[in-house]
Amino acid sequence: MTNTNYPSATPESPAPKSNNNKNIIIGLLAIALLGTWAYLLWNKNKTGEEKQQLTEQVVKNMSQRDSIQLLYDFALQNYDSVTVANNDLQGKLTGKQSEIGKLKSEIGSILNKQNATKEELNLAKSKIAELNDKITTLEAEVTRLTGENQQLTTANTQLSTEKKTLETNLATTQTEKKSLEETVDVGSTFTATNIQITAVNEKKSGREKLTSTAKRVDKLLVSFDVENRIAKSGPTDMYIMVMAPDGKVISSDSTGGGTLTTRQDGDKIYTSKVSVNYEQGTRKNVQLPIYQTKFQTGDYKIQVYQNGFKIGEGTRNLKKGGLFS
Secondary structure, eight states, X not given: OOOOSSOOSSOOOOOOTHHHHXXXXXXXXXXXXXXXXXXXXXXHXXXXXXXXXXXXXXXXXXXXXXXXXXXXXXXXXXXXXXXXXXXXXXXXXXXXXXXXXXXXXXXHHHHTOTTOOHHHHHHHHHHHXXXXXXXXXXXXXXXXXHHHHHHHHHHHHHHHHHHHHHHHHHHHHHHHHHHHHHHHHHHTOOEEEEEEEEEEEEOTTSOEEEOOBGGGOOEEEEEEEEEOSSSOSEXXXXXXXXXXXXXXXXXXXXXXXXXXXXXXXXXXXXXXXXXXXXXXXXXXXXXXXXXOSSOOSEEEEEEEEETTEEEEEEEEEEBOOOTTO
């Protein structure tokens, strides 16, 4: 029998070639895919490194800017502490402050730039160093000037104290001088002694006769001696006040009276003034006639003033007289 249920011993035919091609294509695609992933991964890593480098550069730049800004701020604080505490010295430090102001402007211009380069930041840093040097110089100058001002203040205080001392001494000297002058002035006041008041009746013949009867008196002759041991030689004025029995100061018919300001009794009306030419160390006699149209009965009081002081006084009584007197 040709047909049988047993398997044929003839070998099976090989698989078609289309399957092999398909596997090759799949393999190539896999390799391409892996390459693509590898490239993407490499590119990603490279981009990350570039970003990291850029970030590090930015961080580095920002750190440099911040440190420079910090140095600048510190320099400004030092400058403010120098100038604010010494405003009274501004006029003497104008030149140095102008230089510092110029540096501040240049540094601030750089730090205000958003995209300042490394070179610009380094320039700012060097200018900050220069700024600190100038601030140090300014501070030393301020210290020197402050010391000089303190010395001047001390000297002025000492001069003021010496001036006050001199003024006090001068005032004391002037007071003592004034007191001495007053002492000398008071001490040079004359004294009037041996005061005599003589009532005189003048006859038609020209002969004079002493009388004590009021109605017969034509004049009162006032006589006294003056002297002073320290008074200098020269003229001095004597003021004579004659008070009638009614208490009124009479005016002389021969000499005009006036008002005298005394040192103790205020203003006084005087009857007559006489100038005496005195010679130092001597005793001088003074005589003065007092005329009156009619003399009253009673006591006539005579006072003598010189240098504002009363230096003597006397009294003369005039009687009424009898029927045949």
